[in-house]
Amino acid sequence: MEAQTHYQLLERLYHSANIQSVYSHSQISISHEQAEITxxxxxxxxxxxxALHGSVYFKLLDDAAYFAVASLVRDVFIVTSSFQLNLLRPVTGGVLKAVGTVRSKSKNLFVAEATLYNDKGKEVAFGTGQFMRTTQPLSSLAGYSAVLEG
Incomplete structure (x- = not known):
């Protein structure tokens, strides 16, 4: 499978998760070792x-870091094993953007960081997470295995 197809399937997986019904206006873009969510x-x-509840900061930062790592793992689902969150300033409106990047990778453990920006480009939070491979094949996930259209 080509990398771009994998990224598109991960984007589909993100949008197909039940939790996304709460965050239905979010958008995600995945590339090699990076993910951006608005x-x-x-x-x-x-x-x-x-002001924005801390759980939303966490969701955006964890997802951005997670999908940056997932861009590298094409065979199995990964999970967050730990995540450190740092809140810098309150958010009372606008569009948020979380940018996740991979910092370290080994066979089974990955470290990624993410930064959350407000609509003025100011950093409002950042975090670092550890992510682990599971034994669950990506192909077993309905949101990932769906056939891409044209």
Whole structure:
């Protein structure tokens, strides 16, 4: 399978996850060792003080780092084994962009980092995660194994 096909299937897998019904306006772009995710900061994601809840920061950063690693793994599903999150400033609107990149790779363990930016290009959070291979074939996942159209 060509790399570009793998990236497109991963993008499809991202959008097919049940959790994406909550984040339905997000977009993802995957390339070699990198992933970018955008999401409008909808007020439904805000905590009681009317700023973005930390769970949304985590979701975007973890997904961006995860899919950067997944770009390298074409046979099995990977999982997050740990993730360190650093929140720098509140977000009260605009479109967020998370950029994930691979930092280190070995046979079974990968390290990736991600940075979250607001719509002015300011860094609002960053994180580093460890990701591990599983034994579950990617081909067994309905969202990944779907045939790409034209």
């Amino acid at each position: 999401l409008p900061a909808d007020p439904k994601f805000f905590h009681g003080a009317n």
